Amino acid sequence: MSTLTHPVVVFGVLSTALALGIAAVTWQQRETRGARTYTLLMATVAVWSTLYVGQLLVSTVAGKRPWFVARHAMSPLFAIAFWVFAARYTDRTDLLDRRLLVPIVAVGLALVGLILINPGELYWSTLALDPMGPLLLLELTLGPLFWLNCVYIFGVVAAAHVVIVSVWKRTFASYRPQLLVMAAVGAIGFVLAGLFLSEHTALLPALNPWPNVQLITYGAAIAALPIGWSYVNDCFFDIQPLARQAVVDSMDDAVYIADCEGTIRYTNPSGNRLLGRPPDADAPTDPVAEAFAARPTLLSCYEQSVAGEPVDDDILACEIDGEQRFYDISVSTITNSFGEPAGVVVVGRDITEERRQRGQLQVRTAQLERQNERLDQFGQYVSHDLRNPIQVASGYVELVRETEDLSRLDDVDRAIRRMGEMVEDLRELTTVDRDSLDIERVNIARAAHTAWAHVDTDGTALRVPDNDIILADTDYLLHVFENLFRNSIDHGRPDDGDAIGDGGGLTVTVGPLANGFFVADDGVGIPPEERDSVLDHGYSTADDGTGLGMSIVRTIADAHEWSVTVTESDSGGARFEFRNVDTPED
Secondary structure (H helix, E strand, O other), X not given: OOOOOOHHHXXXXXXXXXXXXXXXHHHHOOOOOOHHHHHXXXXXXXXXXXXXXXXXXXXXXXXXXXXXXXXXXXXXXXXXXXXXXXXXXXXXXXXXXXXXXXXXXXHHHHHHHHHHHOHHHOOEEEXXXXXXXXXXXXXXXXXXXXXXXXXXXXXXXXXXXXXXXXXXXXXXXXXXXXXXXXXXXXXXXXXXXXXXXHHHOXXXXXXXXXXXXXXXXXXXXXXXXXXXXXXXXXXXXXXXXXXXXXXXXXXXXXXXXXXXXXXXXXXXXXXXXXXXXXXXXXXXXOEHHHHOOOOHHHHHXXXXXXXXXXXXXXXXEEEEOOEEEEEEEEEEEEEXXXXXXXXXXXXXXXXXXXXXXXXXXXXHHHHHHHHHXXXXXXXXXHHHHOHHHHHHHHHHHHHHHHHOOHHHHHHHHHHHHHHHHHHHHXXXXXXXXXHHOOEEEEEHHHHHHHHHHOOOOOOOEEXXXXXXXXXXXHHHXXXXXXXXXXXXXXXXXXOOOOOOOHHXXXXXXXXXXXXXXXXXXXXXXXXXXXXXXXXXXXXXXXXXXXXXXXXXXXXXXXXXOOXXXXXXXXXXXXXXXXXXXXXXXX
16 A cells, blocks of 8 residues: 555545535525635645645655645635635624724734744744554644634634524524534534544543544545435525524514424514514414414414415504504415425514505595596586676676666676676685694684674674584685575575564584584574485575585595585574584594
8 A cells, every 4th residue: 555545645536526515516506695714725725635645645844844835824724714704604794893803813813824834933942753553644843822822723613603503593494504513513623632632642542543633634525414314305505594694583574484383483573573572582483372372363374375265355554653554464384405394484464654655646536536626517517607697797798888777787797797696606616635734732612703804794693502622724614604694694584584483693603522513503404305415516495505515524524524414404594514623633
């Protein structure tokens, strides 16, 4: 058996080849997080193994020394690269912060320099040959700087492994095969390193079955087994276990993952908030029935989907942090890398903003429809009703020109004033809208008396027994009262003009209701068959009426979202009831 065919050399060459093979595999998956850094690690291991093979093939101490020094000088660089890999792989960008990374790199580079210089023989003091058949191994006498380097390397690599393994607790089963591979590879490296170090300390018995053979060199050959298994099963760098931190954790949607036994294994911060838990709390690890007990709709969607039944209601409405929110619930079965069912993912998509925008769109659409309706009324009115006084005025003007009888100008003046009234009514009808309201506290009694002063009362009386406060637009409320008062005064008396009620006058009353107010009179009232038409556009029983006054009342009520009912007063007169009126207490 020659030096080249010695098993120690052969396994060293095999380890180099396998490290390069693993580097090629990970490079093919370089677009996934951590793969590029792991490629660099495997390339470093390949160079490291090559240096050891080169050391074995040299037959003198002087010839072996450069290979030995170069190999040990690479070890701090491996630790630095592994730290960066762990940070990239787990998406822990905080591990790459300058305040943490700079000291790690600085110490590593300082150790590289000290190993190359070996001041005062602090790293190694003597090197000797130890024959193993035809192969000459290197026997080492190592100093305190070597142990300092070991502390650095093992500390950095161990901390990086803790970061990787800690993901296990917080991730789902379909992500765990690759984490298992990473943990297995790390365990292999630590065991082989321990066997090598046991030869150089009196604290441990010499555990290396082949003294002075640095078994840690063959870590790539042994690690190739779990890495190869994971590559065949498409789980090595296939799905990043910390992708959820970059995507799922930052989602506004609530996400829950349950295993096949129906136990919650993961929730994101939004999911915790939906369940009334602190956002950064760990998964509840409770059965789904218990975890979702506070959200029956969520539980129902899960149970129906798992049972293969159609979901009855997949919209969850709830209050979170004092705000009403809505979630569209979907439930899906997820599989692991083997295609086997691994559990269920429940996603509550936050559609609060969508519903708000949809509601605003519906409101705006309704507003446009009302505006179009008013414009249509305006066009009909201009083309029909307003044309009559214009024709009357034009006819009298022409008659004055022919006869020079100026007494006809009074008729022209009346027609013009009637047109002015119509235009004013049209202005009110077309400008009233919910957005145009200036809602404030209004004293009904004060508003009623103010409106009464704007009307020619013609001997009638106003009665307002209470001083209730409502929320309304003061100016528009005055228009309501003014139009209702005029309606009572103009139509409340009988056609023959006989006296009505005690004292011979008409009385108009403004009073409170449980959720609104009413305006009533003690006049002749409105026939039952006409009550539904009183508030319609163009309705009027007077020859000189505009037909818009009562339509304006309904328009203003609609803008306030009040309901209006026309009925009979206690004395048989007309009564208008306004309900759904807001008050300061509301």
